[in-house]
Amino acid sequence: PGFLKNSISYMGVFQDRLIIGFGSTIFASRPGDYFNWFRQSILDVLDNDPVEMYALGSETDIIQWDVPFDRNLVLFGKKYQYLISGKSALTPKNPNIVIMSTLEDAVLAPPQSSGSLVFYGRDLTTKGSIHQMQVGATSDSVDSYECSQQLDSYIKGKPVQIMCTQSPWHVIVRTTGLKNGIYLYSYLDSAGNSQRMFDSWSRWEWDVKLGACIGVSKYEGNLNVYTLR
Secondary structure, three states, X not given: OEEOOEEOOEEEEXXXXXXXXXXXXXXXXXXXXXXXXXXXXXXXXXXXXXXXXXXXXXXXXXXXXXXXXXXXXXXXXXXOEEEEOOOOOOEOOEOOEEEEEOOOOOOOOOOXXXXXXXXXXXXXXXXXXXXXXXXXXXXXXXEEEEOOOOOOOOOOOOEEEEEEEEOOEEEEEXXXXXXXXXXXXXXXXXXXXOOEEXXXXXXXXXXXXXXXXXXXXXEOOEEEEEEEX
16 A cells, blocks of 8 residues: 555554554654644644654665564564654654664564564574564663574474464464474573573474465464465
């Protein structure tokens, strides 16, 4: 779909505003009035007016996904990740989008949050990989590392879907290279997520006669796997 003669690459909702993005530019509607993109007054800029913003240095990027993270909203682009602070109200007087990290090729699989963590995949041609993002040791900083670094060619293909469960703590991964199965990452952290006490990878495969996996979802604590046959 188009917006202001541009193709929309991202849509979301934050602080009761409809967020539309094309490229690295973000538009936010009025709060509660999702299709109103016009200011109420020509002379004054009000707090509930629409917001237009972009991060300096990101002109060539394309934002595609978002994920909640520590009361904030993290936007994932092909080149950068952006942070829209949720500690204060988003207003046209204070557009607060900044580049948070530089993690390229991490948009094929939509990132997912689980507790205070964010899991995302890398679109690498050599092997599939899953990474974790968490609040850093200092304020307004993040730490990111690979959860599948102990694996070589175990994960086949590129991650295309990630789903997280919290009871128990699991990350379910669907890839392009495993048509009749999914990957399961189990982990257990100490209080405050200060140390990972346990983690393991496993692969669940079924007969090809059941069909190729086209999606996974969760409902009331259960895992639903959809196949095409």
